[in-house]
Amino acid sequence: MDENRLSKMFKALSNPNRLRLFEQIRQGGDEGAVPADARPSRGVGGCLLQHVIDALDVGAPTVSHHLKELVNAGLIETEKHGKQLRCRVAPAALGELARYFGGASGR
Amino acid sequence: MDENRLSKMFKALSNPNRLRLFEQIRQGGDEGAVPADARPSRGVGGCLLQHVIDALDVGAPTVSHHLKELVNAGLIETEKHGKQLRCRVAPAALGELARYFGGASGR
DNA sequence: TCGACAGTTCGACATTTATAAAACTGTCAG
DNA sequence: CTGACAGTTTTATAAATGTCGAACTGTCGA
Numbered sequence: 001m002d003e004n005r006l007s008k009m010f011k012a013l014s015n016p017n018r019l020r021l022f023e024q025i026r027q028g029g030d031e032g033a034v035p036a037d038a039r040p041s042r043g044v045g046g047c048l049l050q051h052v053i054d055a056l057d058v059g060a061p062t063v064s065h066h067l068k069e070l071v072n073a074g075l076i077e078t079e080k081h082g083k084q085l086r087c088r089v090a091p092a093a094l095g096e097l098a099r100y101f102g103g104a105s106g107r
Numbered sequence: 108m109d110e111n112r113l114s115k116m117f118k119a120l121s122n123p124n125r126l127r128l129f130e131q132i133r134q135g136g137d138e139g140a141v142p143a144d145a146r147p148s149r150g151v152g153g154c155l156l157q158h159v160i161d162a163l164d165v166g167a168p169t170v171s172h173h174l175k176e177l178v179n180a181g182l183i184e185t186e187k188h189g190k191q192l193r194c195r196v197a198p199a200a201l202g203e204l205a206r207y208f209g210g211a212s213g214r
Numbered sequence: 215t216c217g218a219c220a221g222t223t224c225g226a227c228a229t230t231t232a233t234a235a236a237a238c239t240g241t242c243a244g
Numbered sequence: 245c246t247g248a249c250a251g252t253t254t255t256a257t258a259a260a261t262g263t264c265g266a267a268c269t270g271t272c273g274a
Contacts, residue, residue, distance in 0.1 A: 003127065007121055068252090083240080102205035102209055125262095166265080167222085168266095170221090190271050217274090220269100225264105225267100232257100234255100237254075240250090241249085
């Protein structure tokens with residue numbers, strides 16, 4: 001795997017707030033924050049940015065900025081639904097990283 | 108796993124030179140750079156800092172600084188042998204990270 | 215004891231980063 | 245169309261980071 005791509009991913013996760021953002025998205029931060037029937041298409045771990053913003057205590061512009069870096073690093077994918085933005089972890093990225101550390105099939 | 112500890116690890120790997128340093132150490136950068144019988148106790152992937160410094164194109168002070176951060180993040184362990192410093196990856200850290208991404212037993 | 219060598223510590227400096235406030239864009243409901 | 249809301253862009257700024265050269269420390273061989 002490319003060194004630059006890797007370090008970009010790590011940089012994206014190197015800031016505590018950004019890491020929290022990542023984790024919120026990963027666990028589909030909606031659960032509990034919103035009644036089940038108000039959650040469109042749950043299941044792949046999608047979550048609305050809106051709720052993440054509430055969960056982290058940084059302003060919306062900052063979250064937007066951080067999210068952009070996560071997307072840019074290939075860790076998160078987003079999809080616009082009307083006014084709202086749905087975010088989910090890019091499964092491929094998780095796999096790459098697990099392999100990098102686990103040495104399972106990488107290296 | 109603790110968020111702060113994690114982001115510290117990621118920060119340690121977020122700089123391309125530091126990531127290269129980590130990878131050199133991980134693969135026991137000595138192989139080939141030194142005759143086999145001049146390598147004390149190879150096998151656990153130890154490597155002499157000296158050789159790593161040659162491999163990366165940054166000055167010794169910078170490498171020292173970077174190494175300190177890797178050690179501080181718990182990713183690398185060092186051991187002094189006379190004049191030289193032997194470095195190796197902390198196996199536990201690799202496991203933690205693999206688990207974090209692989210979701211195998213973590214989460 | 216001296217000189218050479220491995221690595222560290224100490225400033226210094228330019229670059230990057232995290233964050234916020236203000237202003238903007240796009241989408242929906244009425 | 246208008247107002248409200250979700251998110252983005254812009255601009256500014258304080259703080260952190262990466263890197264270097266110079267000076268320092270500790271260890272070995274002669």
